[in-house]
Amino acid sequence: MTSDRRHLLRGGFSLGALSLLTGCDLSDSGTVQRVLAGFSAWNDRVQAALFSGTRLAPTFPDAMAVKDFRYNAWYDADKAPDLKAADYRLMLSGLIADKRPWTVRQLHALPQVSQVTRHVCVEGWSMIGKWSGTPLKTFLERIGADTTAKYVGFECADGYYEGMDMPTALHPQTLMAFRLSDQILPRKYGYPFKLRVPTKLGFKNPKFVTTIYVTNQRPRGFWTDRGYNWFSGI
Amino acid sequence: MTPATPPQHVQTHALAVRIAHWLMALSVLIMIGSGWRIYDASPIFGFRFPVWATLGGDVETALAVHNDPGVATGIAWHFAAMWVLLASYLLFVFWGVFSGHFRRDFLPVGPKSFLRDFLAAARFRLEHHLGEYNVVQRVFYWGVLGLVALMLLSGIAIWKPVQTYPLVRLFGGFQGARVVHFLGMSAIVAFLLVHVALVILVPRSFIAMVTGRAAEPVRHRQGESVP
Numbered sequence: 001m002t003s004d005r006r007h008l009l010r011g012g013f014s015l016g017a018l019s020l021l022t023g024c025d026l027s028d029s030g031t032v033q034r035v036l037a038g039f040s041a042w043n044d045r046v047q048a049a050l051f052s053g054t055r056l057a058p059t060f061p062d063a064m065a066v067k068d069f070r071y072n073a074w075y076d077a078d079k080a081p082d083l084k085a086a087d088y089r090l091m092l093s094g095l096i097a098d099k100r101p102w103t104v105r106q107l108h109a110l111p112q113v114s115q116v117t118r119h120v121c122v123e124g125w126s127m128i129g130k131w132s133g134t135p136l137k138t139f140l141e142r143i144g145a146d147t148t149a150k151y152v153g154f155e156c157a158d159g160y161y162e163g164m165d166m167p168t169a170l171h172p173q174t175l176m177a178f179r180l181s182d183q184i185l186p187r188k189y190g191y192p193f194k195l196r197v198p199t200k201l202g203f204k205n206p207k208f209v210t211t212i213y214v215t216n217q218r219p220r221g222f223w224t225d226r227g228y229n230w231f232s233g234i
Numbered sequence: 235m236t237p238a239t240p241p242q243h244v245q246t247h248a249l250a251v252r253i254a255h256w257l258m259a260l261s262v263l264i265m266i267g268s269g270w271r272i273y274d275a276s277p278i279f280g281f282r283f284p285v286w287a288t289l290g291g292d293v294e295t296a297l298a299v300h301n302d303p304g305v306a307t308g309i310a311w312h313f314a315a316m317w318v319l320l321a322s323y324l325l326f327v328f329w330g331v332f333s334g335h336f337r338r339d340f341l342p343v344g345p346k347s348f349l350r351d352f353l354a355a356a357r358f359r360l361e362h363h364l365g366e367y368n369v370v371q372r373v374f375y376w377g378v379l380g381l382v383a384l385m386l387l388s389g390i391a392i393w394k395p396v397q398t399y400p401l402v403r404l405f406g407g408f409q410g411a412r413v414v415h416f417l418g419m420s421a422i423v424a425f426l427l428v429h430v431a432l433v434i435l436v437p438r439s440f441i442a443m444v445t446g447r448a449a450e451p452v453r454h455r456q457g458e459s460v461p
Contacts, residue, residue, distance in 0.1 A: 036307070039314035050397050057396045074301060118408060120395060123305060124276035126408050199396050226299070227306030229313065234396045 097144025163219025
């Protein structure tokens, strides 16, 4: 979301604004919000039922991967966290047996795979990229996480927070991505790693992850708190 | 009424048809308005829909509450109304097939009769009788029923491009499904414009769709005294 676009929209008018005139705000009234939230909760259940832990996201030839991947966040790229390997520690909490923090060097020593998949943004644009890293499943097993728990949550250095259902966390293509286009993940894309989840919308792929936790309480989501659907599977 | 009076034209609609029709009307309008707001977040073509024509809440409020201009609410509306549209569409189609409504009122259609009625309509010489659909009308109803099916399928492909990948391939990929979804929307909007214009020309058809029955006033022959 760029500032000029916000400006453009700010000058506009909406059905919601129109209905203010009649004393009944269509989208923003409590009743409408509750009905929409009810449908969203129903959609969470439908999506969880549709999700298959073994169905793989389509993969593409390396040549189709975009080299200059689109930067996307609610802040400008130069405001992105600048994490240094020397200071960085990945913290673990919740239903995990071995909660010792991890250094970048330790993370990089984990077994890695690559994938060329399509990143789909909730706004409608999409882009094919190549990501490399460790399946989250491998890492969760390594740290003795309780994989019978319902959710895995993430806290990030830029104030972002996300979470996902355990079946998606254990999906073979859900990666802790250390590389983009065969390069160490550049700062603006989430160094030292981002979650790459090709079965979810882009905003369910948190960057600059500093804490991973396992829980039975549904984790909050940055954009979910701002009205987007929680499961957001694709 | 004298025996010489021609048979009266009457339009009736079963309750199931009326419920399905109005639920489809409501949900399609919500789908279009919220779809336009979603489109505006990442336009496929070089234009955006004016915000006043879209559904997703007041932009200022949405920016303050959600930190976005109402795409979140637009999506919430879209993914709520899609269930209403699916349910009412299925009700309409199943009722149409099993009650005989489709066979009785939407058939037969053929290229010859379509051309005949189309040419007559183009010269404003097509007589309209309540309760009787001409061939152009029938073809339009089949067409819009097909379009809604296309919208449901392309919509599912966009909503779940990984879980329904064979469907996505059918549309030529994720972007292809978005384009098909947009073109289908455009065709439905065109249908709605014609549909509503014709209802304004024949207001009794609106009454029939609300109350279930409307009749043309009895026409008296020339020279007959009108009481």
